[in-house]
Amino acid sequence: MPALCRDCLHRAEAAFARCPACGSRRVVAHPDLFALTVAHVDCDAFYASVEKRDRPELMARPVIVGGGRRGVVAACCYVARTRGVRSAMPMFKALSACPDAVVIRPDMAKYVHEGRRIRAMMEALTPLVQPLSIDEAVLDLSGTEALHGAPPAVTLARFALAVEREVGVTVSVGLAANRLMAKLAAERDKPRGFAVIGAGEAAGWLAPQPVSLLPGVGPALGKRLAAAGFTTLGQLAALSPKEAAARFGEEGPGLAARARGEDARRVSPDRETKSISAETTFEADLATQAALEAPLWRLCEKLARRLKEKGFAAAGVTLKLKTASFATRTRATRLPEPTRLPDVLFAAARPLLAREADGTAFRLIGIGAQPLAPGDAADRGDLADPEAPRRAARWEAVEKLRAKFGEGAVVKGRGLPPPARKG
Template identity: 50%
Template sequence: MSDGADHGGRSGTAGAAAVCRDCAAALPPGTRRCPKCGGRRLFRHPELHDLPIGHIDCDSFYATVEKRDRPELAAKPVIVGGDDHRGVVAACCYVARLSGVRSAMTIREALDRCPDAVIIRPDMAKYKEVGHRARAIMEAFTPLVEPISIDEAYLDLAGVEERLSISPAQALVEIVRRFETELRITASIGLSYNKLLAKIASDLDKPRGFSAIGRAEAAAFLAPRRVTILWGVGPALERKLFADGISRVADLQDKDEHWLVKRYGAMGRTLFRFARGDDPRRVEPESPSKSISSEETFDWDVTSPPALAAELRPLAQKVSRRMEREGLVGRSVVLKLKTKDFQQLTRSRRVEPTRDADAILAAGLSLLEKEADGRAFRLIGIGCTDLLRPDAAPEPELDLFGP
């Protein structure tokens, strides 16, 4: 495994091929300075030009975009999120992270840790515009771009050498270089032979990092890591694994596949593969949005059914406008509620294909009526799922539970 600096002196990389992080030139082993641009930011890896799967993760995306547009904030801790103490941190810059601020933390706690932080309300329209431009840059190099969120994506660059006469590693460097020059944002690169390891690699050296995990090193690299480094291992599964004496990936590597499948079902087979650096998942280009929603966190807990209902109308209108922009209709309406103790509830209702705000609101109110029983809620949201284009909409299904 190598990361973003020139590790030419590290065992296993000193004699490896390199790529210049400043101009994307491919360099032979032993090069200390790029002869093309004079740069010293060289990345080396023994399998550098043989790894086809990339993961690009923009660095603190929302906060970076805000700092880009407000240069006076460049050196200040910036938090993007609700501007009151009941809101949560959507993103924060690396200066704020030095004080212990993290995403999903309440604004109150974030300000306790970083009193000088500048709080900025999210501007999703602006972030999406930058995200779309970043997507266009990636798709200029490969059509196989799988977005994970507005600020990160997998790329399959297996055919880039034939098309553009550059290696996948060079393509990734050039993509991020264009992010910096054209969009004025930064990103970190993960390079490997599958999605699992490319994603892990991109987290190893942030911000503006470049890391790679090759075939020869994958199993040894994973072995000492906590099992949570593997995709799909969340807190619940981690607890179950720990109860079985499995805390590190090496513990999984010691188990045979039959035992893991017997103990954990289908996930056992996935764990067996991932623990050995094997991930058969392909990079899948973007499919249409699976859901569109809007939500609101209250300044104080709300128990009144009329007050909760009043909050739904503007949210339904926001969902309707976005569906209109994207040319979509939905066949299910989903209501989201979060109690004062952070328990999340989701309820859904099948509807005829629609993007009409009143129809969305009506379905949401019907769902809310069953849940607004005097409990205190701190968040409410509404959205549509089962999205499709109107010209592809099938005949509406009967709703046996509808009016």
């Protein structure tokens, strides 16, 4: 059975428990180790790992990256996870579970910078890199053996060591025959893992697993499957396409196929972006339209900036609100013309907000652009709105001033919170 030492990259066609070259026990062995080409790479607790790298004194401490008691956990280290902390958990629950945690406000600019460094290292391995998030991607290394002088497994182990050495964080790698199984393999051996699932073992490995293991099976679908008597992936896998469609409609055959480990998706570097958004959680609940409009305006400015950075325009706007009891409300509208101007985004979102500002206390507000349009279609102006190009030029000038002198260089009054009432 082929084996590889992940520390010194010694490899052999016969398995070994301890590396004969360096003595390491970080060994991966699998019959298909040197034949598989699809990999899922996921950084381990990325935000928290970057913070620990920059503050070594926190290495053994539980670290939570998040904001305020009313925010949510953006990320947490593995020490905090052993105490029950999870991503997206409300901060008050996280601090209740782990009161001695060190809480650090997110520094997204830093995380994006480090994520791009790692992405560039991936792209040096293969042109077929499909980003899934700031710290996660799927790669297809087919045909790269001649380029790197080694099978994909060796190339990936070398990459993981380089990320640790050059960036100072760790990654976990899943290697398999398709994207689905590569993702599940990467989750199998975290942190600092390297797991392999061969095509021939996928169905058998999946069969006893709960249906919730499958990506895309959330709580609602999980309950629906359980109500129909399907609790394991093996039960789903046994359905024929016709039976799956009869029981679960249009999505049934695909669900059963994935339960067998089948996935025909290709790794595509040109993955389509479907939406771009920005949101914020308040330190204290807000209930009036006037109070909610100030953060909404600031988010519209942030969304406009993100649209430009990614080369898109908004063809529609979605407003998101989360109540004090964590119920989510979303409202959407289409725009007459694509835009990436904050005042146009705000003008479209404001009536949506007015209909929801009925005295309900909200803890979060968000604004999203969906559907998206090409950036060159934005704010071109027409007979109905001939001033659009001039407004675009003014916004561009404001952004240049802020880039030079800081965010506070130009601030619109609507972005300021309403004055506190006296008495």
